[in-house]
Amino acid sequence: MKSCLIVDDSRVVRKVASRIARDLGFECLEAENGQLACEACEKSMPDAIILDWNMPVMSGIEFLERLRQMDGGSKPRVVFCTTENDIDHIQRAMSAGADEYIMKPFDSEIIESKFIQIGLIEQPD
DSSP: OOEEEEEOSOHHHHHHHHHHHHHTTOEEEEESSHHHHHHHHHHOOOSEEEEOSOOSSSOHHHHHHHHTTSTTTTSSEEEEEESOOSHHHHHHHHHHTOSEEEESSOOHHHHHHHHHHTTSSOOOO
16 A cells, blocks of 8 residues: 655644545555654655645755655655745745645645646546
């Protein structure tokens, strides 16, 4: 089974995203900041990461930059999921190695469509 790491300082967002990812066939892990996400990736690199930008301890962009330097860190498909919607944030995320970028609030259709676009899941029949 594929795995998905949900990284967000909001417990509610983590729970909602985890439910959506589980419904898409992923085993889910959660982290409330980038530092805990780094530790989780050192133990076991996930297939997918849904990542918030603004978090305490270590931001999403700092985590992404560190992730891409780790052994195996190029493997996970990373979807930024944030309230930051200006072009500078989007360009910085994509330059740092994000695969997709979605805005909060999100729903299952948005996450499913992004997972299909980046090859994490197949288009349903």
